[in-house]
Amino acid sequence: MKIEVDMNKCVCAGMCISLAPTLFDLDGNARLIVIKSECTTPKEVKEAEDAIACCPVEAIRLNETACSK
């Protein structure tokens, strides 16, 4: 499954980073970056789902059709 973030919606509140630190981080300009876009383990999928649930602007999506190996 592939994580997608709509950067036009993201307000860089950082909720997703605290919930999914293996998937998200901030760059040097305090802008969100996806450091691992493919969720390959149940733990990563859970982190992504938690981040999606808590994003205040619903900017995160998990694309289930883009499966990884």
Ligand code: SF4
């Ligand atoms: S929780 Fe949502 S708004 Fe906040 S940084 Fe993550 S994607 Fe952006």
